[in-house]
Amino acid sequence: MLTVSLASPIALHDQIVAGLRDLIARGTLAEGDELPPVRQLAADLGINLNTVARAYRELTDSGLLASVRGRGTIVIATVERALGPRADDRKRIEAGLAAAFNDAKIAGFSRESIEPIVQRQLDRLWKRSATS
Amino acid sequence: MLTVSLASPIALHDQIVAGLRDLIARGTLAEGDELPPVRQLAADLGINLNTVARAYRELTDSGLLASVRGRGTIVIATVERALGPRADDRKRIEAGLAAAFNDAKIAGFSRESIEPIVQRQLDRLWKRSATS
């Protein structure tokens, strides 16, 4: 359900955050769903419980999760948030896309080769009958 | 031409790398162009020269720049690389796009609202007569 890589240059807790956000974004984790306890997920991933706890906390601070000591952690964000995107979100997201596209351009991708990748990503999150 | 933020969670040298890659990707910096000396760019940005040197070195290792002690640093990568993208590049780029799109989905963006943003990013790098 979730994996991390010790060899990755990305910090472990950031990998967990990204993985959980991915599961939430695609609807695998929906509002009210319980997450595994920090100790269990840490054991499954072979890492320290603090690292998982930190990821949970960051997502809690972001308003996606809710943790109660002794009870557990659940998802509280629906996939489409009630109030829609804010200006801050847009800026951050545009920066993320720009970095990825710059990377693609320098790596030698053509527009024709990158567009199908983008379409597949969009289809993955915002379901639409496949174009093929 | 380039700015960095001390407040950003992203490391300074990574900000410089991303900024230079952006300039290269959009063609502002082309093959053969000289980059400012590490001391000058460091002074302009108000940071240490080692930080700039590290960014230059990382891009040199990536094959985008060439540095010669005593002479300077130049761009050696054309925007479209000779051999085209490799499998590693594709994986990394897909991961970057997925993270940005997940972010957008969770932030409440609809597919209709994200698509124009994507199109504008693509137009920015792979010029095409504007659709407007």
Add this chain to the structure above:
DNA sequence: CCGATTGTATCACACTTTGATACTAAGTCA
């Protein structure tokens, strides 16, 4: 109440980032 389970806080260690400083190589000009 007592124990089990869960998230949280504290502390230590290792690695990374950033900076201060010194060194080395290439060019310039007398």
Add this chain to the structure above:
DNA sequence: TGACTTAGTATCAAAGTGTGATACAATCGG
């Protein structure tokens, strides 16, 4: 050639960040 400037590089220290070991606190079930 030799002195000087300009360029990237190497070395070392300080501060910050990531990860882990351990102990603490809150909740639930018997």
